[in-house]
């Protein structure tokens with residue numbers, strides 16, 4: 001297919017399907033907004049009531065496009081694919097197929113996260129068609145009552161998903177997830193999982209009978225409805241003569257299948273994306289879907305510019321990527337990007353000093369690192385999730401109190417005192433008088449916060465002793481065994497890294513959350529010595545490399561990268577692009 005090179009100011013024929021490919025900061029979203037405006041002002045097919053559908057991947061992106069479109073929004077339906085399918089297919093038509101799936105549409109009210117409840121799992125096992133085949137060591141009681149089995153079963157049920165197979169959409173479940181610890185497969189395939197699999201749809205029906213729709217169920221029912229009732233497609237085509245999808249590289253095969261069905265006949269479909277920014281494979285996105293997506297008559301365009309970053313930052317992006325060389329259209333010469341070698345807190349302080357009064361945003365791969373940056377811990381990030389380990393090993397009554405106290409202290413440390421007191425009150429539910437409970441929570445939280453610097457880098461056991469002595473004397477005592485060793489060998493802060501406060505701090509984000517956004521000054525954190533490979537051996541065919549590329553490409557003016565260590569040879573190889581500071 002011939003490729004046409006355009007800039008983000010160019011316009012194209014509005015009646016032909018298109019694919020626009022471009023790197024970060026090329027102006028894809030800018031171009032899309034202009035294209036929508038052009039359709040609105042020149043199309044002869046919009047009439048008085050028809051709308052343009054504009055799909056993007058995250059709610060943040062929906063807000064960005066809504067803001068940029070400004071006054072034209074009543075003629076454009078801007079939404080995520082899930083919202084679009086829910087509002088236009090599932091909500092109006094689910095009653096057509098509700099009885100096939102035992103769905104109680106009377107209680108249908110949006111879509112939600114998948115959560116597992118012991119009551120539902122028990123109801124499912126007790127009504128399972130193969131219940132009688134469950135034998136020792138996987139009997140009903142062994143599955144439900146032995147904690148590790150139950151956890152493995154829950155993790156397995158969490159892995160329920162839908163996959164396209166030919167023209168069908170199948171319900172699937174991942175047997176490798178039937179484990180309470182990722183390294184310890186628990187439930188046996190032959191004697192347990194194979195027996196349970198035929199009842200998977202019945203498990204979903206327990207939710208559906210209560211009108212509960214999981215996010216991925218939206219795609220499942222959307223797909224079933226348009227397959228069984230093709231007139232729905234005609235209705236959508238009549239309503240939406242234009243259907244555009246931004247960030248198409250993050251679209252899953254189920255979504256692509258639905259889009260293909262829509263693209264038949266009168267709806268003009270256009271997709272925009274960047275294969276090097278595909279970072280959602282864990283949610284089913286497949287990078288090949290964007291590369292291979294093709295419709296009859298589709299025109300293909302490439303934007304080779306970068307309108308976001310300085311020349312020096314664009315040079316780094318061009319070094320990391322081989323398929324597109326971006327032209328730095330702003331043509332602004334800035335400071336050479338800096339690699340700070342050493343501790344994260346020091347890198348942050350040094351970068352902050354360079355930025356002066358300007359905002360510095362730190363972008364990290366995972367939540368524990370975001371927590372470390374938010375709270376400026378002086379601690380290295382453990383590679384395994386210590387909180388999961390604690391929940392696995394510890395007495396449930398003790399761990400609940402300890403983790404609530406940690407969360408309350410960290411919320412207070414992040415200066416969100418309202419939520420901190422709320423969290424602390426959960427430890428004192430036995431105080432029935434509300435005012436007294438609040439007062440006690442306030443008093444104990446203040447005490448813990450004032451002592452935080454003394455226990456933060458001490459063992460978790462020290463913190464346990466403090467909580468036991470002052471806050472929860474009834475908590476199970478801890479004296480010996482593997483769990484005591486765990487409390488002795490890990491510090492409070494090492495554990496607290498994994499306790500999320502759900503307290504969004506604009507300046508510290510995960511790279512995934514920052515996608516589509518841009519910031520004047522960016523510090524990308526890289527935790528391990530081997531992370532240097534993202535710079536010395538870039539390979540955007542691998543998702544982890546793409547994640548770092550997305551992080552680096554958010555910077556407009558200044559880019560900083562933190563690495564824990566760097567050899568002399570590595571320093572030499574990077575010194576052309578970066579200023580290296582130790």
Ligand SMILES: Nc1ncnc2c1ncn2[C@@H]1O[C@H](COP(=O)(O)OP(=O)(O)OP(=O)(O)O)[C@@H](O)[C@H]1O
Pocket residue numbers: 008009022023024025026027028029030031274277307308515516517518553
């Ligand atoms: N034609 C243009 N004129 C002026 N500014 C532009 C133009 N196109 C893009 N920009 C600006 O360049 C920056 C990057 O544009 P945009 O966010 O649309 O890029 P993108 O390709 O969607 O980026 P990414 O894929 O990295 O999210 C934005 O600040 C945008 O306002």
